[in-house]
Amino acid sequence: xxxxxxxxxxxxxxxxxxxxxxxxxxxxxxxxxxxxxxxxxxxxxxxxxxxxxxxxxxxxxxxxxxxxxxxxxxxxxxxxxxxxxxxxxxxxxxxxxxxxxxxxxxxxxxxxxxxxxxxxxxxxxxxxxx
Amino acid sequence: xxxxxxxxxxxxxxxxxxxxxxxxxxxxxxxxxxxxxxxxxxxxxxxxxxxxxxxxxxxxxxxxxxxxxxxxxxxxxxxxxxxxxxxxxxxxxxxxxxxxxxxxxxxxxxxxxxxxxxxxxxxxxxxxxxxxxxxxxxxxxxxxxxxxxxxxxxxxxxxxxxxxxxxxxxxxxxxxxxxxxxxxxxxxxxxxxxxxxxxxxxxxxxxxxxxxxxxxxxxxxxxxxxxxxxxxxxxxxxxxxxxxxxxxxxxxxxxxxxxxxxxxxxxxxxxxxxxxxxxxxxxxxxxxxxxxxxxxxxxxxxxxxxxxxxxxxxxxxxxxxxxxxxxxxxxxxxxxxxxxxxxxxxxxxxxxxxxxxxxxxxxxxxxxxxxxxxxxxxxxxxxxxxxxxxxxxxxxxxxxxxxxxxxxxxxxxxxxxxxxxxxxxxxxx
Numbered sequence: 001x002x003x004x005x006x007x008x009x010x011x012x013x014x015x016x017x018x019x020x021x022x023x024x025x026x027x028x029x030x031x032x033x034x035x036x037x038x039x040x041x042x043x044x045x046x047x048x049x050x051x052x053x054x055x056x057x058x059x060x061x062x063x064x065x066x067x068x069x070x071x072x073x074x075x076x077x078x079x080x081x082x083x084x085x086x087x088x089x090x091x092x093x094x095x096x097x098x099x100x101x102x103x104x105x106x107x108x109x110x111x112x113x114x115x116x117x118x119x120x121x122x123x124x125x126x127x128x129x130x
Numbered sequence: 131x132x133x134x135x136x137x138x139x140x141x142x143x144x145x146x147x148x149x150x151x152x153x154x155x156x157x158x159x160x161x162x163x164x165x166x167x168x169x170x171x172x173x174x175x176x177x178x179x180x181x182x183x184x185x186x187x188x189x190x191x192x193x194x195x196x197x198x199x200x201x202x203x204x205x206x207x208x209x210x211x212x213x214x215x216x217x218x219x220x221x222x223x224x225x226x227x228x229x230x231x232x233x234x235x236x237x238x239x240x241x242x243x244x245x246x247x248x249x250x251x252x253x254x255x256x257x258x259x260x261x262x263x264x265x266x267x268x269x270x271x272x273x274x275x276x277x278x279x280x281x282x283x284x285x286x287x288x289x290x291x292x293x294x295x296x297x298x299x300x301x302x303x304x305x306x307x308x309x310x311x312x313x314x315x316x317x318x319x320x321x322x323x324x325x326x327x328x329x330x331x332x333x334x335x336x337x338x339x340x341x342x343x344x345x346x347x348x349x350x351x352x353x354x355x356x357x358x359x360x361x362x363x364x365x366x367x368x369x370x371x372x373x374x375x376x377x378x379x380x381x382x383x384x385x386x387x388x389x390x391x392x393x394x395x396x397x398x399x400x401x402x403x404x405x406x407x408x409x410x411x412x413x414x415x416x417x418x419x420x421x422x423x424x425x426x427x428x429x430x431x432x433x434x435x436x437x438x439x440x441x442x443x444x445x446x447x448x449x450x451x452x453x454x455x456x457x458x459x460x461x462x463x464x465x466x467x468x469x470x471x472x473x474x475x476x477x478x479x480x481x482x483x484x485x486x487x488x489x490x491x492x493x494x495x496x497x498x499x500x501x502x503x504x505x506x507x508x509x510x511x512x513x514x515x516x517x518x519x520x521x522x523x524x525x526x527x528x529x530x531x532x533x534x535x536x537x538x539x540x541x542x543x544x545x546x547x548x549x550x551x552x553x554x555x556x557x558x559x
Binding site: 004006007008009010011014015016018019020021056057066067068069070072073075078079080083084085086087088089090091092093094095096097098099100115116118119120122123124125126127129 | 284436454495
């Protein structure tokens with residue numbers, strides 16, 4: 001299903017923002033809010049895994065039903081999960097399309113990766129505090 | 131020990147009425163703050179000591195070693211990028227600008243992926259704004275456009291708008307009309323008097339439609355504009371025209387959507403249009419605690435608010451070219467110093483990935499996503515928690531942040547000053 005990716009801040013994201021290695025942060029940053037009708041058309045339930053694909057790549061997120069999200073739009077909090085698939089093109093403004101990236105949404109059996117795994121996928125090495 | 135009038139450094143509201151209970155090096159209770167403030171003060175886990183990436187893992191190093199290696203990396207780089215700055219105080223930001231000038235670096239702050247487009251619009255058409263105190267005491271119509279203060283600035287509505295008692299608006303909840311424009315029915319929309327639910331990317335068209343109606347040209351408006359009915363647009367335009375004092379607050383819904391700075395320009399021009407009928411003001415909802423301060427400090431020192439390139443020996447500013455995401459996505463910089471921010475989490479993948487390809491040094495109190503992309507991470511104080519310093523509220527009011535505890539970390543301004551001194555020594559002062 002083709003959708004527009006919208007991103008933004010949330011309170012749970014803000015309270016966990018300095019704990020990016022935590023399970024709490026992974027849960028809030030990898031949640032993808034969809035309109036219930038779109039979820040029905042995709043044949044998925046609350047908590048299902050979905051694969052979001054763009055020209056940049058793909059990321060696996062957890063679907064969450066949200067009536068406030070319009071059909072054809074998905075909402076993910078700002079952070080490494082959304083940014084894993086957002087293009088770095090800025091159209092000469094310095095600002096990427098954080099709120100208007102076209103994405104393809106499909107159900108998947110894959111699991112949600114950790115922030116450390118996402119960073120290692122782009123050449124990093126996670127630091128695990130003792 | 132109880133501390134009063136403490137400033138929360140988390141978001142651009144910089145609430146300065148917190149009461150903290152402190153026991154030794156820990157904050158044990160936060161009064162008056164929102165849940166973001168509580169997490170900021172009470173759940174503050176730090177990186178204990180500087181670390182360096184090895185081929186297989188990470189090793190602890192001394193501060194002296196970390197500072198020397200950082201200076202060497204910056205000295206040897208042809209096109210260094212200094213990025214971040216929004217979660218620290220003006221004192222550290224100003225040392226950053228000195229380093230950038232000394233080594234011919236590009237220095238950019240987080241407004242580049244936040245309200246950078248708002249600044250571009252303000253440079254085109256000006257900023258009819260005011261302080262939050264004026265809004266609190268006078269505004270009877272509030273518009274939140276493309277922002278969600280309940281989630282991002284949780285006390286904005288209770289301190290300054292919807293629920294705040296003002297001198298000329300004593301019964302705030304009854305006397306203030308709140309209008310929300312967004313693509314999502316978010317929590318802020320749920321308590322609005324008027325909610326305009328717009329199709330994604332419709333901001334420019336809706337702003338243009340409102341401007342046309344305010345100008346008396348409603349006959350040219352189609353039945354629906356980006357999903358919003360003509361009737362509702364006319365109703366909202368009339369609420370605005372009949373306001374005694376109106377205030378528009380806008381968020382990243384305008385700056386990040388299609389149109390970017392042109393959306394903000396259109397919103398400013400709507401404000402201008404409305405001010406021909408009554409008094410209207412407009413202001414961005416700044417995100418990080420001191421992101422406004424980074425614009426201030428950069429502007430005093432270089433003439434430009436962000437994306438400043440010293441490669442020519444003089445300050446050069448060309449957003450789209452000298453902005454951090456563009457420099458990284460082109461693979462242009464060959465070293466990076468990241469201070470008080472997390473581009474690993476907040477930049478698009480290709481831009482973040484370049485940080486892992488070059489020697490990147492992170493100076494930040496916390497382990498974050500950028501730690502994994504760095505060669506060295508140097509922990510420091512957190513401004514407003516264990517370091518005092520100046521920050522700028524979202525309306526441009528400077529507020530002195532307090533030091534509320536001592537945790538034994540060096541101030542980031544001090545670390546940066548040592549790097550600067552070392553660069554001066556080695557490059558010949």
